[in-house]
Amino acid sequence: MVRVPAYSPEAVAEHAMALLLTLNRHTHKAYNRTRDGNFALDGLLGFNLHGKTVGLIGSGKIGACFIRICHGFGMRILCNDLRVDEELVSKYGVKFVDL
Numbered sequence: 046m047v048r049v050p051a052y053s054p055e056a057v058a059e060h061a062m063a064l065l066l067t068l069n070r071h072t073h074k075a076y077n078r079t080r081d082g083n084f085a086l087d088g089l090l091g092f093n094l095h096g097k098t099v100g101l102i103g104s105g106k107i108g109a110c111f112i113r114i115c116h117g118f119g120m121r122i123l124c125n126d127l128r129v130d131e132e133l134v135s136k137y138g139v140k141f142v143d144l
Contacts, residue, residue: 058110069094095119104130104139112137 067073069091078085098121101108108124115122116137123142124133133139 054106054110057107058114061107061111062114065094097121098123100142101125102144104133104141109133112139 071089071091075089078089094115095118099115100123101111102125104112104124104126108126109130112122112124112133122137122139124139125142125144129141130139134141
């Protein structure tokens with residue numbers, strides 16, 4: 046993620062999650078296969094995000110939005126930032142760590 050102050054942090058965080066889900070569930074490959082008439086599931090199964098650990102560098106506006114989304118998926122969240130955001134720690138169980 047990059048600094049984009051004039052753009053919606055929610056939109057950026059949601060797009061990042063959409064990309065993560067696409068890679069996890071292989072929807073890009075499934076789209077291409079079904080377009081070609083191939084409905085086989087070989088190699089298309091992903092894994093549950095619930096219980097997995099995600100790591101973020103930065104807990105600014107975009108990072109905080111992404112943290113809320115990941116929390117909704119039931120993920121464990123590690124974050125690195127210059128300052129520890131106590132609200133994210135208490136509300137979402139974020140653990141601030143060194144790189």
